[in-house]
Structure formats: C-alpha cells, structure tokens
Amino acid sequence: MLTKVQGLIIRTVDMKESDRLVTLFTKEKGLITAIAKGARSLRSRQMSSTIQFCYGNYVLYQKGDLYWIKESELIESFFDLRSDLERLALAQYLCEVLSYITVETEEETLLRLSLNSLYAIASGKYDIDLVKAAFEIRASSIIGFMPDVMGCSACGAKDGDFFLDIMDGSLLCYECNSHRPSETPQVSDLGESRIVSLLSASARVAMMYCVHAPLERLFSFRIPPEDMTLFTRSCEDYLLHHIERSFKTLDFYKEVKH
Ligand SMILES: [Zn+2]
Structure with a gap:
C-alpha cells in the first residue's frame, strides 16, 4: 500500500x-x-x-x-541555509529539537512553525537569535507548556522587571517576588527546586508576542538590544527544561556564533 x-x-x-x-x-x-x-x-x-x-x-x-x-x-530545498555556518548550525538545532517534540494532533502546527523558522533563517532578514528564541518558546507552547506571561500572576502588574518561573510558566513581578515567604530566587540554577529567569518589561512583551502571534507573523517584532539576552536565554532555558534534555547541535551553534 x-x-x-x-x-x-x-x-x-x-x-x-x-x-x-x-x-x-x-x-x-x-x-x-x-x-x-x-x-x-x-x-x-x-x-x-x-x-x-x-x-x-x-x-x-x-x-x-x-x-x-x-x-x-x-x-x-532551503539551499541558502548552507551558505552560512551559523544559519546551518541553527537549522540543525531546530531539526534536532523537532525530532524530540512530536505531539499527536499538533504535527501540522509544529511543521508550519519549523518551515517558517527555516525560511526566516535562510532569508537573512532577521536576527537569527530572535528566530531561535521565538521558535523555542512557541514550540514549548504548542507541545503543552504555554507560559502565562500576560502579567504578574499575583498582582497583575504589566510593567517593570519580572521573574519567570521556568517550571510552571508563571510570572511574578519584582515586588510580589520579594514578598515570597522563603527564599530569594535561584536564577537559572538547575540544582534548585525553583528555577526562575529574569525578564525585563520588553522581554516579557516579546515573549508574549511569540506565544500568541499568528505563525506567519511570528518574527515581525523588535526588542531593544539591551533586553535581547534576557529574552533569548529565558526562551532557551524554558524549552530545554520542559523537554528535559540538552542538544549537541545547540552547543555547536553556540560555538560557531560570533
Ligand atoms: Zn506582582
């Protein structure tokens, strides 16, 4: 057959x-x-x-x-991916991620996300770290780990700095986080019971956009250069935490990225 x-x-x-x-x-x-x-x-x-x-x-x-x-x-054929080592390395990372995140009923959406991301990387029109981060946080959302980044989960604040709880995808503003009973957060410390990532106001808005935007406009946003690191690191930490693994292709991408 x-x-x-x-x-x-x-x-x-x-x-x-x-x-x-x-x-x-x-x-x-x-x-x-x-x-x-x-x-x-x-x-x-x-x-x-x-x-x-x-x-x-x-x-x-x-x-x-x-x-x-x-x-x-x-x-x-995505031929242009092969003309640049950084683009090639990122495309290989996307493909490796894709081989671990199949979710029945979501295959078509994951495929569309991946194709859009590969087009964006190949086109040379976008900062490829931005494409990487958007892919990571949207893929996490599609496979069932959508973070709630509309605002502070305790007081609803939408401005200022935030802490994203990588484990349950919730946000706390700086103020509410400081009133937490026990501890100060352990930022990106994988050995701790609560893993949080700092998000500036602009990084939060960018992440919210990537979670909810139509796939065909996923990369049409800007983020101030000073917020880029917080944004990209949070998206990467979030995906890797939820699919519970690391990737050799990601290490390679970081090696060749200059
Ligand atoms: Zn708050």
Whole structure:
C-alpha cells in the first residue's frame, strides 16, 4: 500500500551501497523513518530531494517494519541555509529539537512553525537569535507548556522587571517576588527546586508576542538590544527544561556564533 506524506527531512544517515536513511517530520504522521534506495547515486532521481532540510511530497511504501521512498517531489530545498555556518548550525538545532517534540494532533502546527523558522533563517532578514528564541518558546507552547506571561500572576502588574518561573510558566513581578515567604530566587540554577529567569518589561512583551502571534507573523517584532539576552536565554532555558534534555547541535551553534 502506498502512503503519501508531506514533510521535512530532519536527519539523514548514509547506508550501505548508495542507500540513504532519512527521518521525515510529516504533517500526516509526525516522525517517520524511511529508506531512499540508491539515493546517493548520481543517477538517482531522489538524490536532491532526500537530503537534510528538504521539504517535499513523498510517496512511501511499507515493507515489513520499514518505509521506503518510492517517489519524491521537492517543494523547497532551503539551499541558502548552507551558505552560512551559523544559519546551518541553527537549522540543525531546530531539526534536532523537532525530532524530540512530536505531539499527536499538533504535527501540522509544529511543521508550519519549523518551515517558517527555516525560511526566516535562510532569508537573512532577521536576527537569527530572535528566530531561535521565538521558535523555542512557541514550540514549548504548542507541545503543552504555554507560559502565562500576560502579567504578574499575583498582582497583575504589566510593567517593570519580572521573574519567570521556568517550571510552571508563571510570572511574578519584582515586588510580589520579594514578598515570597522563603527564599530569594535561584536564577537559572538547575540544582534548585525553583528555577526562575529574569525578564525585563520588553522581554516579557516579546515573549508574549511569540506565544500568541499568528505563525506567519511570528518574527515581525523588535526588542531593544539591551533586553535581547534576557529574552533569548529565558526562551532557551524554558524549552530545554520542559523537554528535559540538552542538544549537541545547540552547543555547536553556540560555538560557531560570533
Ligand atoms: Zn506582582
């Protein structure tokens, strides 16, 4: 039986002879692993549509437990991602994250978020740290960890500095946080029971935008340069905490980012 899927190739592994094992993030079935027979051969029609970051239509057939790619039709190759090491490294991180966050019923939204993010990175029109942060906090929201950053959870304040509780996604303003009974917060200290991240007023607004904006306008916001670090660090900490892992591709991105 043939299965038609539309998806993004997030990982490839070379196999014996000239076969290629590909991991697809598909709109219809989430993550799928499939073999592209002979795809590394120069004569193969599938050579250019089965490499990492290719987005396309794929016709699969199943033999035993495995899917095999019968036909493929490229929609977008994201070729420009390969022209710059930082962009390439960030795109690889996005793909690695995607391989750990499949949520049934949300595949199509996650795929749209990822494609929009890859377009934004490839275009060169955006600060790629901003794209990274927007992707991280929106992906967290889609998979069920939407932070409540409308204002202080105790008094409703919308101005001033805030503490974001990374674990439950709630905000406290500086004032309310200082009235907490026991402790002063341990900022980004993963060994403590309460993990908080500082958010300036502008960083809070940016995060709120990324959680709620239409996906097609996700990157159309600005944040003052002095608030950028608080914003990007909070988004990264938030995602990594909730999917409970670190990523080699993220370490590599930080290495090549100058
Ligand atoms: Zn408050």
